[in-house]
Amino acid sequence: MPKSRRLSDLACCYRVDGKKKFRLKEIDPGDTAGVESKEDATEQLAASVTALCELQEKLYAQGEWSLLLVFQALDAAGKDSTIKHVLSGVNPQGCCVTSFKVPSARELNHDFLWRAALALPERGQIGVFNRSYYEEVLVVRVHPQLLEKQKLPKPLVTGKIWKERFKSINDFERHLTHNGTIVLKFFLHVSREEQRKRLLERLRDKTKNWKFEIGDLAERKLWPRYMDAYEDMVQHTATECAPWHVVPADHKWFTRLVVSTAIIEKLRSLKLHFPTLTPDEKKALGVARAELTRDGA
Numbered sequence: 573m574p575k576s577r578r579l580s581d582l583a584c585c586y587r588v589d590g591k592k593k594f595r596l597k598e599i600d601p602g603d604t605a606g607v608e609s610k611e612d613a614t615e616q617l618a619a620s621v622t623a624l625c626e627l628q629e630k631l632y633a634q635g636e637w638s639l640l641l642v643f644q645a646l647d648a649a650g651k652d653s654t655i656k657h658v659l660s661g662v663n664p665q666g667c668c669v670t671s672f673k674v675p676s677a678r679e680l681n682h683d684f685l686w687r688a689a690l691a692l693p694e695r696g697q698i699g700v701f702n703r704s705y706y707e708e709v710l711v712v713r714v715h716p717q718l719l720e721k722q723k724l725p726k727p728l729v730t731g732k733i734w735k736e737r738f739k740s741i742n743d744f745e746r747h748l749t750h751n752g753t754i755v756l757k758f759f760l761h762v763s764r765e766e767q768r769k770r771l772l773e774r775l776r777d778k779t780k781n782w783k784f785e786i787g788d789l790a791e792r793k794l795w796p797r798y799m800d801a802y803e804d805m806v807q808h809t810a811t812e813c814a815p816w817h818v819v820p821a822d823h824k825w826f827t828r829l830v831v832s833t834a835i836i837e838k839l840r841s842l843k844l845h846f847p848t849l850t851p852d853e854k855k856a857l858g859v860a861r862a863e864l865t866r867d868g869a
């Protein structure tokens with residue numbers, strides 16, 4: 573990495589907060605922002621993993637803020653491995669990952685935000701959404717027939733439904749941030765060619781066969797429609813309180829570094845601290861210390 577570029581600037585480059593018009597074509601999936609080698613990035617990531625571990629300890633101890641990390645991407649863009657690497661140092665007691673799949677019959681009997689609300693992190697916790705309610709304006713938008721399974725009253729299914737969903741999502745995220753949940757959203761932007769290579773690798777490597785689904789090829793054919801849906805999603809739901817990071821994803825080591833940096837920067841800005849004791853609590857600790865000291869005598 574060039575000495576002139578501070579790590580904190582790295583996340584900023586890919587942050588989209590709705591202040592200016594977002595165009596997906598401006599983000600190159602192969603970009604590495606001048607980070608010269610995988611080795612450099614891996615070293616930086618190791619430092620970030622340690623930093624995140626320390627910040628999480630305070631987040632957990634303080635028990636006031638919570639952090640929601642949303643990951644969206646097409647197949648093989650690296651969601652699973654980014655989550656695995658970036659969060660590798662955090663205490664499992666303070667972190668919960670939820671992977672959102674095709675909604676169950678029970679989930680379809682509720683509004684589209686219901687299952688996400690059930691999985692939100694408690695105060696002090698980090699919640700990770702591997703896919704999320706954003707599927708409702710992505711896969712469902714690309715396959716509008718999925719709406720029929722949602723049992724929505726017919727008069728509510730109009731041409732305005734996507735705009736209405738964006739508004740529901742923005743309102744939901746604003747509500748969360750006003751109540752102490754920090755929302756950070758990551759769209760891992762992989763190129764079509766890199767996806768092809770990774771899907772082929774899933775077919776070639778026996779230990780990766782399980783990740784391949786025949787349906788992935790059908791979705792791949794709809795690439796332009798997905799790109800339009802992703803662009804529209806970011807344009808409508810990138811806000812100052814719940815920004816998107818549109819992260820180049822052709823180099824996994826770079827993706828991890830950007831995601832990890834964005835999380836650390838945000839947590840640092842909260843000025844987290846261990847709980848401070850009141851004079852009475854300090855006095856009680858003094859009494860306990862004296863008692864334990866006497867016990868050992």
Ligand code: AMP
Nearest residue numbers: 647672673674675703707708711712718
């Ligand atoms: P994976 O993450 O690869 O295990 O796949 C999960 C699948 O569930 C993907 O094909 C998603 O598009 C699909 N999925 C997730 N949420 C929804 C949703 N709300 N409606 C329809 N399909 C969904």
Ligand code: MG
Nearest residue numbers: 647783785788
């Ligand atoms: Mg899959």
